[in-house]
Amino acid sequence: MANVIIVGAQWGDEGKGKVVDIYTEHAQNVVRYQGGNNAGHTLVVGDEKTVLHLIPSGILHQGKRCIIGNGVVLDPKVFLEEIDGLKKKGYLQDDSQLMVDGAVNIIMPYHKLIDIARERKSGAKKIGTTGRGIGPTYEDKVGRRGIRFADLLKPETFKHKVNEVLPEKNFYLEKFLGEEPLSAEAIIEEYLGYADRLRGYLGRASTCLDVAMKDGENILFEGAQGSLLDVDHGTYPYVTSSSTIAAGACTGSGVGPHCIDEVIGISKAYVTRVGEGPFPTELEDEMGERLRAAGNEFGATTGRPRRTGWLDIVALREAVRTNGLTGIALTKTDVLNDLETIKVCTAYRYREQLIEEFPQDLDILKECTPVYEEIPGWQCDINSITEYATLPQKVRDYVDRIEAWTGCPVVLVSVGPRRSETIIRTNPF
């Protein structure tokens, strides 16, 4: 039996969906434990592309139990649309495959409105959020005025909670953000309209996973976003509002840390970021464009072009430490196929100092410039290679260097978007 957490080791969009999809074969249970529909996991099965924002990627496998843990925030409209989309494609024929924890906090219309209006008002200081209401929903959760999934299923409780919280929201929307107030009746009507379809999915992640473990089943915890977007350990305030690092899997689903066997961090062979915030290895030149085009680096959730840059080992080492990574899955390696030379940042220069640890202080990070090592590119197509030993020596050298710099084994190398374009060196299960 093995329980494995998958996390993004960068600023999100590392290709977690594909790796989770591959590992799902070995797990009976797949769990989302934080974030909401700010995530966008793109999966390619055969020639069919599926983008999931909320439902665990394991849903594409028949018979796997997919659990949305208590740490997630859920937009019921998006959730139901995703269910309909999956059913139309022939997935999720058995509804008992999917479960939502009763303590999941619900994204309400005022959360989305506040998110968007606040960003607009912030001007140049904006975070660059996905506008899905994620931050405001987590604020209410921690502020103890959130509305939970189980509340939504009890009409009287739901009405009471909406009526209780809305005056404060409307005051803030009108007086501070200059928006129109929202009607409690309209919100109640819309959301209670979803409730009947949602009722069948109610469950409790913690107890369900406990039973699964006692039955000897495996669990795959599917992280969203990336370690550098973690609310505590990321580039605050340019972060998302949840614990994206591995520890979030325990609080976000109600399992003890001793239940976790492996933590796999997903890293692209280069780096991307969407939204604002420091990005030391960012390439704002023709090479950045080249990576964006070759890697099709446009947001799966918002369609925004992603900022691109060279692999940042300083940042990756931070992810190895904060997550306790036991392995790295290196994705989109094929995107570098054509390059003559590949640069890798192994340290930062800050004024006169050489820094090897990712600075916590954003004022320092903003001033850091990357110190690069150059690696010769392999300049050939590696997409059809299925054995690690037959990868060009230069690719293996790149992987060896990453392992040496981070002190963490590279357990998987992805060489293309399809399931089949994946080389598994060590299986964490």
Ligand code: IMP
């Ligand atoms: P929020 O999560 O919508 O509040 O956005 C906060 C920050 O996290 C912004 O910079 C977003 O672009 C970023 N972010 C949120 N979700 C993702 C994701 O799934 N991939 C990459 N970046 C994300």
